[in-house]
Amino acid sequence: MVSQRSIVGLLALSLTSLLSAEDLGSMWGTAEKEAKYYPIVDIPIPPTIPMRTGSFEILPDGRLAVGTRRGDIYFIKGAFASPPTPEYHLFASGQDEIFGLSWKDGAMTATQFGEVTRISDTDGDEVADRYDTLSNNWGYAEGHEFAFGSKHDPEGNIWVALGLSASYHSRNLFRGWAVKVTPDGKMIPVCSGLRSPAGVGPNAEGVMFAIESQGPWNGCCSLKHLKEGGFLGHPASYNWYPFVPGMDAPAVEPNSPSRLQVEKKRVKELVPPVVRFPYIKMGRSISGFRLNQTGGKFGPFENQIFLGDYTLSIILRATTEKINGVWQGACYPFREGLATGTMHVEFSPQGQLVTGGFTTNRQWPVRGTEPFALQRIDWTGLMPFEIKEINIKNDGFLVHFTKPVDGKVAARTDAYTISTYTHKYAAGYGSPELDQTTLKVTKAVPADDGLSVRVHLDKIVEGHIHDFDLSTMKSVDWEPLLHTKAYYTVNEIPKN
């Protein structure tokens, strides 16, 4: 016996008229050029389904699974076909808002606001009939107390990032902490100091990160390292250390207003944000992310992090590296013009990037105007000319490109405009960009293959975002960069 809603959910659609998605918004002004390499494809949604995506998963049989704000989980066949021929099947329903899905051992583990739940079908009708609570042992009693879950780590744990109470306080157990839930349902607190985290997941080295939003103690949005025993910046959650056996509260609280690079020396548990996303230039409320391990099917950005921004309906890239034992890295523009507020992304087995999300008439403004949407970004196989990655060196940076650069242009020191700035680290909301400096490029040496340039600088400023503007750069074919900007967060300078 299947409920009426499940029957409605089993809908096959083949709409071709909706295929060419309209580009909404133009912030970087690059949408038209981006579409040549990475077109956006709509995945049609039947009118009966409120598809407000909170999270994605790919099933072993290649179907797309979507967890929604409404608390339903759909399995979608044909979402990755060209053109998409989606058939929706309602697998589970009636849960709280789902912001984490992970399939393992024949069951779907969902992170909802109140708990981590293992959801399974035991009678083989493809509709879930067991909802086993693994843990509901964190406090959940106020608005804004969101919970975002990872996929299973190699030990089978789900990592959950818990937003603060009413977005400012920590009035209920472990709000502002990241915890992990073991396969047997134990909850282990990992680190404190989060504010309003969104997506949780690993980088290419398997280290767990979470997205953080701009606000008090956070000058801008960032990618944060969920370091065990670490303090991630917002001190409201200090009060839960007495509830964590074997973990002591940091001896001091951060001063306000101050700077991260000052306070990390005072508060030794403070883990500085790994990649900071300058406000508005690189998003206003970044959200779910996913590592690209498609083996080149999605183009030149293998092992990089792809993430969405809710407010601006865009997709960004990020890379990370570990310097002096501390994670840091850079972010890069990628694609704009999505139809709705991006909440999560996922790579399909075919190497497409699926995006989904929603707008709301109650909470936050969004540039994309659709109430909700499922979209796909496909790679056409054409190689865009992009800054691929930036790595730090002891006296400058190594900038990688997706195509060989023109040797003459790339060797000019004035082809690189590198300014730096940082943010207040303070209890107040957000921060303007502060302490601006401009760096002098002393030498630029392109590699023989033209795919990277070693940029030497008069200095590097610790604690600052290094803002790269490469608008005069040219490829060997005299092609300009698709995106001319990149932003590297320097927490540490390599020793040699």
Next chain:
Amino acid sequence: MNKLARLINLGSWILLSGAPAVLAAPIIPGLISSELEPELKGQVLIEELNCVACHQSEVPFSSRSKKAPRLSAVGSRVNPAYLEAFIRDPHGTKPGTTMPDALAQLGEGERDEAAKSLTHYLLSLKKNDFSLQPPDAVAAEHGERLFHSRGCVACHSPRDADGIELLQEKSAPLGALEQKYSVKSLTEFLQRPHASRPSGRMPDLRLQGQEAERIGHYLLRETRVPGHLSFKMYRGQVWEGLDSDKVEAERAGQIQDFSLERFGKVHHQTAVEYQGWLNIAQGGSFIFFLQMNGGSLHIDGKQIVFEEPSNRRGPMTLEGTVELQAGWREIQLTYFHTGRDPKFSFEMEGPQFKRGRIPSSMLSISDKPILAFEPLKVDARLAVRGREQFSALGCVSCHDDLKGAPKFEAPFGKLGPGKGCMSESRGEWPHFDLSSEQRKLISEALPRAEKRVLNDREQIDKTLVTFNCIACHDRAELGGVASDRDAYFTGSHPELGNQGRLPPPLSHVGAKLTPEWIKEVLLNGKRQRKYLDANMPQYGEANVGHLAELFGKVDKLEAVTFPKIANIQESKDAGYEMMGTSGFSCIACHDFNGQEGGAGALDIANVTERLQKNWFHLYMRDPARFHATVTMPSYWPGGQSIRPDVLQGDSGQQIEALWAYLADGSRAKKPKGLSRQSDQLRVSDVAEIARGRGTAGYRGIGVGYPERINLAFDSEEMALRLLWKGEFVSVNHGSFRARGSDRIAFPPGIPFHRLKSMDDDWPYKGKTDYTFPHDHGYQFRGYHLDALRRPIFQYRYGDITVEDFFEDVLDKSGVAKFKRTFRFDSLSAQELFYFRAASGKKISKQSDQAFVIDQLQLLITGEYQGLVREGEPGEVLIPLTLPQGRSTLSLEYQW
């Protein structure tokens, strides 16, 4: 020097010890924080010190100089002892005051004499009724919050928990207020500050309701008034303890003795903490007799009587014996007015004291004497002498509400640096104790002060600094909220970011607001940003009225060419479309015509009444230009509309259309999406589930059953919360709300508990019970579904695994009811514990297995039996003892 005055001076000296000596210089907060040019700063000083009161000028300049307070009613406002001390030594008594020391040239004896005469003169002016009232500690707690959020600390110093001023050196001084005011006189002053200080430097904060009184109690919480007993009264679920979040402190103060009648009507569910000292004439053994529901008695910190309160039983008769020595003994009594027929009696018996109530005469709030306030008896001879001195010493020049000939000194034009008031030496002039920097500023401003004609911008700057507008509002190149006061600006909608807590900037304000609206805000107290905790104070038309026009003249932004509208109705329709959820969703954040939007951002229905159209166009194109950390996005980034389908995507036309639509003000058609639309979840032939916040807490699980009965289960406490009939729920994302009718509510709390006694309260999760109910052995484990998709809840209680299953069944006449079956699987045999099956106001027991609880019929269908526990509310409990292994309990609910 009279004794009291000396005491006061000593007090203020202690208060100041450790503070830098320069504090005596007058403090004008706006001067310290502003970027005003030095010459204008000098001019502000000349006006704030009211130099022209003595040094007349031939040209009318400095006409808005700060007048001294009106003194005709000072006797009802200020404690005479303080008044005398302040006149005698203003800078020692209130460091930072702008009042000069007019008595400095007199010898010690003459000084005392003059201060005394002046005080008698001032008190002779009007019949006065100054008296002291004891502070209310509960009101003071509210007052502390208000003082630090309403805007007081923009100019005055914020204080730490002990009342120590944190920013004394850059704040308008208050001095030792508890020596100056009474709660009554300070409250009256805060409600109408301009009645005595017409120059408006102390603005009218437009405090509402009890706010002024509460701030008064806070600022005067150190006031000491003799009395018999201190008390603090609480209301709420007091039996849970006075620190419970279900209990609120209501008021505090003094009372004559322990009898309850003194309070007037005492509400049920009240507690009173009494504290004081008991004077024992002859030592020996004392017995204390108490009749009360619960409470405690301590003497000299030692517990004599203690009884847990309970809302489930009547009063207890209690007694305690203690050896007491003669002298003052500290006594603390906590009384709980709860349970059945609450009653209170408190008697004592001891040597030379027959059993009876303790009379007021044996009680005092302190073991040390407290001087009562004595009104000053005006000595007519001294008053006449004081009147002469009021003129002779020049007081009358500044305090010009009292009739008298002003004492003029050298005309302003003749003044030069280094002489008289401007010199560091003592002489026959008022002494301001100016700092060397202040002297320099005045000296440099003197030569041009009379002649300089200020341009409009300079006039604005001078006024904004004088009235310290920049303590709350940023104005480019002049100043703004100081970083050490920033944290005191708060708001009720934190999601609005800085704009939700900081008053709006004044940069470009003349190009932003219509002159009419500026006047409304400045002079009539209109407020747009109700989410700000700080009030917009009122300074008086005579003082700041000129700003409205000047802002408009000075503030200019580039002019926008407004697009021509071909069809006004088409334009309005497009504006309507863009405003709603199918457009830009402006109402996702903004309120509209009094109806709440999503984030509570400011109401936009009256935009065209407040804003200039030119500014509206500029702001809409780039909000970040006007607020660095604005949360409002641009919908026309780079001039390109994100809605190319509306009005051909023309940015100018679109913005104009919003304006045209909003120009209808409160008559504008309600934008789409303003009323929250909710989805109804319906039940067909299998059960439906909705989880999340709403009807059953945050971890609620709603279940709708095919027989059209429904329940809400709280998976946080593993308890049934609500039964209802008919339609199931409305769902909005992760929240659900019960629809239908015939609701039966169950109180918060866990299902099973080992009551130690029948007086124990049934446990539930309080706000700060962070690990509840896991600390009672509970763990929720989820649910699985039967063939009709009905959930079987699973959880653990200690070493018992519980399956909890509700089935919808029909009785013989076809009426639906719930059959509930618990299946226990226990690792060991369980000693007695209880299941709370239901709870309500009116319970009748029909048999050991059948109960009627208000509208609900409860039937125990197995072998277990129930019992009724009285209380508010009453409960049906089922005592359980379980064997090791499997067992069941089954019930039926029908209503």
